[in-house]
Structures are given as structure tokens and as C-alpha cells.
Amino acid sequence: xxxxxxxxxxxxxxxxxxxxxxxxxxxxxxxxxxxxxxxxxxxxxxxxxxxxxxxxxxxxxxxxxxxxxxxxxxxxxxxxxxxxxxxxxxxxxxxxxxxxxxxxxxxxxxxxxxxxxxxxxxxxxxxxxxxxxxxxxxxxxxxxxxxxxxxxxxxxxxxxxxxxxxxxxxxxxxxxxxxxx
Amino acid sequence: xxxxxxxxxxxxxxxxxxxxxxxxxxxxxxxxxxxxxxxxxxxxxxxxxxxxxxxxxxxxxxxxxxxxxxxxxxxxxxxxxxxxxxxxxxxxxxxxxxxxxxxxxxxxxxxxxxxxxxxxxxxxxxxxxxxxxxxxxxxxxxxxxxxxxxxxxxxxxxxxxxxxxxxxxxxxxxxxxxxxxxxxxxxxxxxxxxxxxxxxxxxxxxxxxxxxxxxxxxxxxxxxxxxxxxxxxxxxxxxxxxxxxxxxxxxxxxxxxxxxxxxxxxxxxxxxxxxxxxxxxxxxxxxxxxxxxxxxxxxxxxxxxxxxxxx
Numbered sequence: 001x002x003x004x005x006x007x008x009x010x011x012x013x014x015x016x017x018x019x020x021x022x023x024x025x026x027x028x029x030x031x032x033x034x035x036x037x038x039x040x041x042x043x044x045x046x047x048x049x050x051x052x053x054x055x056x057x058x059x060x061x062x063x064x065x066x067x068x069x070x071x072x073x074x075x076x077x078x079x080x081x082x083x084x085x086x087x088x089x090x091x092x093x094x095x096x097x098x099x100x101x102x103x104x105x106x107x108x109x110x111x112x113x114x115x116x117x118x119x120x121x122x123x124x125x126x127x128x129x130x131x132x133x134x135x136x137x138x139x140x141x142x143x144x145x146x147x148x149x150x151x152x153x154x155x156x157x158x159x160x161x162x163x164x165x166x167x168x169x170x171x172x173x174x175x176x177x178x179x180x181x
Numbered sequence: 182x183x184x185x186x187x188x189x190x191x192x193x194x195x196x197x198x199x200x201x202x203x204x205x206x207x208x209x210x211x212x213x214x215x216x217x218x219x220x221x222x223x224x225x226x227x228x229x230x231x232x233x234x235x236x237x238x239x240x241x242x243x244x245x246x247x248x249x250x251x252x253x254x255x256x257x258x259x260x261x262x263x264x265x266x267x268x269x270x271x272x273x274x275x276x277x278x279x280x281x282x283x284x285x286x287x288x289x290x291x292x293x294x295x296x297x298x299x300x301x302x303x304x305x306x307x308x309x310x311x312x313x314x315x316x317x318x319x320x321x322x323x324x325x326x327x328x329x330x331x332x333x334x335x336x337x338x339x340x341x342x343x344x345x346x347x348x349x350x351x352x353x354x355x356x357x358x359x360x361x362x363x364x365x366x367x368x369x370x371x372x373x374x375x376x377x378x379x380x381x382x383x384x385x386x387x388x389x390x391x392x393x394x395x396x397x398x399x400x401x402x403x404x405x406x407x408x409x410x411x412x413x414x415x416x417x418x419x420x421x422x423x424x425x426x427x428x429x430x431x432x433x434x435x436x437x438x439x440x441x442x443x444x445x446x447x448x449x450x451x452x453x454x455x456x457x458x459x460x461x462x463x464x465x466x467x468x469x470x471x472x473x474x475x476x477x478x479x480x481x482x483x484x485x486x487x488x489x490x491x492x
Binding site: 112116119133134139142143146147150152153154155162 | 261
């Protein structure tokens with residue numbers, strides 16, 4: 001099947017806004033792009049790492065209580081506080097991973113905001129405070145953050161989730177055809 | 182000859198047409214996320230440059246493992262950082278109207294358009310099949326894996342996909358190729374784009390298809406992107422004349438007309454940094470007189486071609 005589109009004529013001088021919108025009218029990929037899959041898997045991995053961390057915390061919490069000499073009430077309150085806060089965080093990550101997989105544009109932009117904050121924090125630490133970023137310290141985490149930001153901000157990923165979001169909102173429910181091929 | 186276009190074309194401003202107010206309202210809503218998206222797109226590019234620098238400095242510090250990190254650095258640079266930088270910059274400075282050149286997925290100038298055709302898609306497919314060309318598979322995970330395995334076990338893969346090039350803002354509709362026996366690095370190939378409705382060549386000629394035919398002569402490093410890719414033969418006219426020659430000799434009903442000096446003779450480089458030379462003539466193959474075989478005949482021809490390939 002051929003999709004014949006009108007040629008996009010460009011004026012000699014065009015406003016910057018036109019440049020921003022050009023890509024949305026370009027070829028729309030039908031299948032879920034690999035970059036979106038990568039982004040969703042990364043957020044899922046973060047969520048699973050959070051579950052592991054919480055499990056480890058609950059295991060060592062009695063030891064910490066014994067060492068620090070908290071009483072029973074303090075121990076209960078502390079344990080409950082930490083597990084509920086991180087529980088909410090982990091739930092949010094699972095939700096975001098699932099939404100990105102489904103093609104939510106809002107979830108994609110939220111995750112990119114988080115990644116940008118994390119990368120900017122590392123950059124400030126590196127350039128302004130002279131923190132070392134090597135393989136032995138945080139290079140791997142930073143590399144993963146940047147790679148996933150590259151993936152989620154790619155044209156494929158953007159076009160696909162925009163189209164999915166538009167289809168979902170205009171239909172009022174999930175689209176009939178799933179993008180997975 | 183009647184003028185092919187009588188009405189003034191209406192260019193679509195919104196996503197799916199509609200009234201002006203409607204499309205304007207939709208545009209302003211899209212713009213906010215579009216601005217954010219563009220920010221992340223550029224920010225990710227800058228962050229990737231920083232990451233590449235970190236990897237490079239790290240590779241000098243950790244002894245022999247540094248070689249591995251240096252390979253990682255090249256991979257990051259060639260396949261993620263440079264494409265992103267090219268994409269950002271070419272969006273700004275490469276014109277997006279027809280200049281007789283295709284564009285790569287990074288927005289760089291690609292192979293030259295050196296052939297035009299008249300006829301519907303059935304006639305085109307039939308003519309190419311008759312001229313002993315093989316249609317290339319689309320790029321998928323499966324076909325990519327097959328390229329790797331067929332290279333490793335040295336088996337021929339004559340439907341191997343070709344890389345995407347863009348014209349009118351879209352990827353080629355399909356591509357045809359001819360293998361050079363015994364050498365997977367060399368092949369003839371030609372990509373086809375259907376021209377938009379009512380679109381005229383510079384100068385006012387109406388054609389149904391445009392094509393870019395080039396000859397892959399080796400596998401090597403690209404000059405602009407540092408990626409491993411096919412290098413094309415500089416003299417694109419030889420490949421153009423080969424395509425025209427095979428189609429004409431196998432399709433007696435096909436006619437040829439040439440627009441001399443369509444693109445003034447130029448030499449340039451394509452997206453892979455290969456140089457290109459051409460005399461600038463644009464042949465127009467007229468396939469409209471071709472009778473199309475029925476489906477039954479076609480499947481017979483296909484079966485015969487497949488059978489011949491296996492022997």
C-alpha cells in the first residue's frame with residue numbers, strides 16, 4: 001500500500017516553530033520501536049532494583065534497630081515510613097514502565113524529565129564540584145541514564161507514542177490494534 | 182499534450198485536514214510537548230557528547246581494558262552521538278524540497294536521484310522482475326539477522342534489505358537489487374519513491390516514480406558518520422545506464438526518453454562520504470504500454486525465478 005502525501009513546501013524564511021512540528025507529520029512507524037522497548041525495560045529494571053533494595057532494607061532493619069537502640073515504636077514507625085515511601089516510588093516506576101510500553105506520551109516525557117534531572121545533577125557534581133565519574137563509581141548509572149534519554153527522545157519513539165496517545169484520547173479507550181508485531 | 186495539473190494544489194496544514202481554526206487549535210496543543218521533545222532531543226545529544234568524552238578519558242586510565250572501552254567509545258560516537266548531532270543540524274540547514282538528492286535517516290544528503298519512471302506499481306514490479314532484478318526485503322530484525330548469518334556462513338541472500346533513504350520526507354517505497362556472484366560486499370541496487378499526487382519535476386515534467394540507483398562496491402567506514410557501511414561506486418551514471426539497459430532489453434514495450442542536463446553535471450559526496458559523479462541526464466522510462474500479466478502468470482514467473490535461483 002502506498003501512502004501518498006503532499007509535498008511539504010518550505011518558505012524561504014520559516015518560523016522556528018515550524019521546524020519543531022515538522023517531524024510529527026513524517027512517516028509514522030506502525031510497530032512499537034526498539035527505542036520505546038528499551039525505555040520501558042529500563043524503567044522496569046529500575047523498579048525491580050527498587051524492590052530488591054526494599055527487601056534488603058527490611059532484612060537489615062532489625063540489625064540497625066538493635067545497633068542504634070531504637071525502641072519498638074520508633075522501629076515500627078521507621079520501617080513503615082521507609083517501606084511506604086519507597087513502595088509508592090516503586091509502584092510509580094512500574095506504572096510508568098507499563099504506560100511507556102503502552103505508548104503514553106505523558107509517561108515518556110515524565111521519565112525524560114527525571115532522567116534530565118539526574119544527568120544534570122551528575123554534570124553539576126562533575127564540572128562544578130570536581131566529583132570523579134569513573135567505571136568504579138557512577139559511570140555505568142550515568143551511561144544508562146544518557147542512553148535511555150537518547151532512546152526515549154528519538155524520532156521513532158516520539159512519533160510512535162504521539163500517535164498512540166492521540167489514538168487513545170480520540171477513541172476514548174485503548175486502540176483496537178496493539179502495536180506489537 | 183494536456184497539462185497534467187489543472188487545479189492549484191492545496192497543501193495540508195493540519196494533521197488530517199479540517200478547518201483552519203480546528204487545525205490551528207490542535208497545532209498549539211501539540212507545540213508545547215513538541216518544544217519539550219525538541220529540548221530533550223538536543224539535551225540528550227549534548228549529554229551523549231559528554232558521555233563519549235568520559236569514556237575516552239576513562240579508556241586511557243584502566244590499562245588493557247581501555248581497548249574495550251575505546252571500542253565502546255567508537256560505537257557510542259558513530260551510532261548514537263554523531264547521528265543525533267547530524268539530525269539536529271541538518272534539520273536546520275539542509276533544504277527539505279526536491280534538489281535531486283535523497284537524504285539519509287540522519288538528514289545528510291544521500292544517493293542522487295538518477296532515474297524517473299511512468300506507469301503504475303504493477304507495471305513497475307513486472308518490468309523489474311522481467312529484467313532479472315530481485316525485490317529487497319524490508320529492514321526487520323529477522324532480515325538483519327539473516328544478513329549476519331548469510332555473511333558468516335557465506336551463503337547468498339539475494340533479497341537482502343537496503344538501508345532506508347528518504348525523499349519527500351518518506352522512506353523508499355521499495356527497492357530492487359542484483360547480486361554480484363560470489364561477493365556479498367558488491368551489489369546493484371535501486372530504490373523507488375512514488376511521487377506525490379500532482380507533483381512535477383523542476384521544469385514541469387510529470388513522472389510517477391523517482392529512483393536512485395547506485396552500485397555498492399565495498400564495505401567500509403563512512404567518512405561523515407564513522408559507521409561501517411557500503412561504499413558506492415562514484416560513477417553513478419554507469420549504474421543508471423545498467424538499470425535502463427536491463428529494463429529496456431527485457432521489456433520490449435518499454436520506451437525511453439532522456440531529459441538532458443536535468444541536474445547540471447556535478448560531483449559531490451553522499452551521506453556516507455562517497456564521492457558522486459554524473460553527467461546530469463535524467464532518463465524517463467515509460468512503462469505505461471506494458472501489459473500486466475494476470476495473477477496466475479505472475480506467480481508462475483515468480484516460481485520460475487525462485488527455482489532458477491536455487492540451482
